[in-house]
Amino acid sequence: MSNDVPRVHELNLYRQYFDLVAAGTKTIEVRVKYPHLTDLAVGDTIRFRIKGTEETCHVKIQRVTEYTDFEAMLDGEGPEYVNPTAGREEQLANIRKIYPPEKEALGVLAIRIELNG
Template identity: 75%
Template sequence: MSNATARRHELNLYRRYFDLVAAGCKTIEVRVRYPRLAGMTAGDTIRFRIKGTNETCDVRVLRVTEYADFEALLDGEGPANVNPTASREEQLTNIRGIYPPEKEALGALAIEVELLRASE
């Protein structure tokens, strides 16, 4: 994909997930398949921000995969890639605590990312 077509997205993250992304430990970001994310594709960049702060980290999108729900996403991607510090069951509980059933019904996105260093 050429840089001319790559897009930049800005998304908020909770501190616990931000720290994992910023450390390069979390390689799969989980989102609901909202219409505004429908065009996200490999080569795009995401600036993650801790809501209410100036703390950010930038990542490159390597792949976006759609799943019917969060269980299928965790099974397909592997829980350790989503959150290496929590079990599959803990992750499912945490994700569903963020997104209620009506949001999960929209479908789930697994966004594979790689951390961009300051020089990139």
């Protein structure tokens, strides 16, 4: 089986971030490097879903960059691409509410996305 075939990954997203992705204003998705995300590749599709709903949004992966922590990721990517509605320090606090230190220690993925359409 060839690894060149784009895949579809299913990921949940909070409403506030889903709306930014669907509007095309959030172009960097942040995740910790869970084992099931290590195979994300350029050209793959992510189907974001708001948990508990049927509402979905499809994006294409443009780039995946690994960072050691959230601060390095925000500095490297630019907070305006991660969440254009919040400043750097607010974003850092919000991300760390979602992902505690033991999760951040797994490594951080910055996923450059573009709306499918």
